[in-house]
Each structure stands twice: as structure tokens, then as C-alpha cells.
Amino acid sequence: MTTKKKINYRRREKLKDFLCVLPAVIFFALFVYYPILKLFQISFTNWNLISDTYKYVGLKNFKWLFKGSGFASLINSLTITFRYTFW
Missing domain, CATH: 4.10.220 (Light-harvesting Protein)
Incomplete structure (x- = not known):
């Protein structure tokens, strides 16, 4: 070859x-x-699913998540998920 x-x-x-x-x-x-x-x-947006419009808000969603009651809900949900998944 x-x-x-x-x-x-x-x-x-x-x-x-x-x-x-x-x-x-x-x-x-x-x-x-x-x-x-x-x-x-x-x-990174504030998206309204009904009218399909969104506005750029930057890190505002993450600030809301970690400072508000959303963070406590997240931790609670993750705790329950891990408990039922691994124990």
C-alpha cells in the first residue's frame, strides 16, 4: 500500500x-x-410567561432568592430531597 x-x-x-x-x-x-x-x-430576567415578555434584571433574582424567604424554602426542599433520596 x-x-x-x-x-x-x-x-x-x-x-x-x-x-x-x-x-x-x-x-x-x-x-x-x-x-x-x-x-x-x-x-437574569423577569419573565412573564403569560404575555411572553421579559425584562433584564441582572442579579436581582439571585438577591431575592438568598435574602428572602425563598432561600429558606430552597434549603428545606433540598433537605427533604436528600433525606428521601439517600436515607
């Missing part, structure tokens, strides 16, 4: 490998990475 044929064979093998992995990459991009990125985008 000549060197040129070896290179073409390797290139075809790499292409086949890439095409085998491509559906998994697309799946993760659509169903894992996109929702996570969308979650971060939404967390």
Missing part, C-alpha cells in the same frame, strides 16, 4: 468515526447544552 492510499484510508476512517459521534453531539447540544444556556439567560 502506498503512502497516499494510507493517508486516504486514515482520512476515511476518521470521517467515519466523526459521523458515528455526530448524532450524540447533536443530541447533547439540543437536549442538554441549549436548555442549560437558556436557563442562565432566563435567570
Whole structure:
């Protein structure tokens, strides 16, 4: 086998490998990475689901979560979840 044929064979093998992995990459991009990125985008807005309008509020949502009663609710929910999951 000549060197040129070896290179073409390797290139075809790499292409086949890439095409085998491509559906998994697309799946993760659509169903894992996109929702996570969308979650971060939404967390910095005040989004009204009924009228589908939103306003950028920055870290205001996080301040409300950690200073208000929402943080106590979060800790309580996590405690119950971990208790029933691991004990």
C-alpha cells in the first residue's frame, strides 16, 4: 500500500468515526447544552410567561432568592430531597 492510499484510508476512517459521534453531539447540544444556556439567560430576567415578555434584571433574582424567604424554602426542599433520596 502506498503512502497516499494510507493517508486516504486514515482520512476515511476518521470521517467515519466523526459521523458515528455526530448524532450524540447533536443530541447533547439540543437536549442538554441549549436548555442549560437558556436557563442562565432566563435567570437574569423577569419573565412573564403569560404575555411572553421579559425584562433584564441582572442579579436581582439571585438577591431575592438568598435574602428572602425563598432561600429558606430552597434549603428545606433540598433537605427533604436528600433525606428521601439517600436515607
